[in-house]
Every structure is written in structure tokens, then in C-alpha cells.
Amino acid sequence: MKKVNLVDDVSLQIMRELLQNPDLSQRQLAERLGVSVGKANYCLKALMQAGWIKAGNFARSNNKAGYAYALTTKGVAQKAVLTAQFLERKKQQYDQLQKEIEILTSEANE
Numbered sequence: 001m002k003k004v005n006l007v008d009d010v011s012l013q014i015m016r017e018l019l020q021n022p023d024l025s026q027r028q029l030a031e032r033l034g035v036s037v038g039k040a041n042y043c044l045k046a047l048m049q050a051g052w053i054k055a056g057n058f059a060r061s062n063n064k065a066g067y068a069y070a071l072t073t074k075g076v077a078q079k080a081v082l083t084a085q086f087l088e089r090k091k092q093q094y095d096q097l098q099k100e101i102e103i104l105t106s107e108a109n110e
Helices: 005-018 026-031 038-052 073-109
Strands: 051-060 066-069
Touching: 005 026, 005 038, 005 051, 005 066, 005 073, 026 038, 038 051, 038 073, 066 073
Parallel strands: none
Antiparallel strands: 051 066
């Protein structure tokens, strides 16, 4: 069985969230994804370094500096690739579960 790259899954989740809410703070992003703020920060930096997202400064009403994140053209293309890979893995998992359900149902009916 192919090893799932969890970093790709987190990257995909981050890109999906940022498309909907580009002004999320790292803390808010971490909460939505169920990861630590450190992991969210690490992944955001990796996505920026890869050129998939960019960050721009903006001033919040409480005068704290913050960032707005946007997917780059390269990031949108990569998101499509990651989405297709994620979908394929989920379809395979679904097929495996269907088979297991059939076997267990057959065993339960014996």
C-alpha cells in the first residue's frame, strides 16, 4: 500500500482554508485544522518557500501586524494535483471499506 504523505494533506487543507479565508491568523488556521500553531507556521513557511502561497502585510484594527495569504498561480495548480491525489486515496479507502463490509455482513449472516 502506498504511504500517505500527511504533509501534502495538511498543505491541501491549508490551501483550501486560505482560498475561503485569506485573512485567517496562524492561530485560527491551526484551530480549524486541528494542528498546533507551530505546525501551521511550519507548513505556511514551506508553502511560501515552494511559491504556492504568498503573504502580504496588513494592519488590523487593534494595530497588530498580520498577514493575508493568497494562493499563487503555481499554488492553484498544485492544489489541483493534491486534490486529485487526496480524492484517489479516499476512493481506494472507500472501496476497501465496501469490501470489508460485504465480508463482515456475510460472516454475520452465517
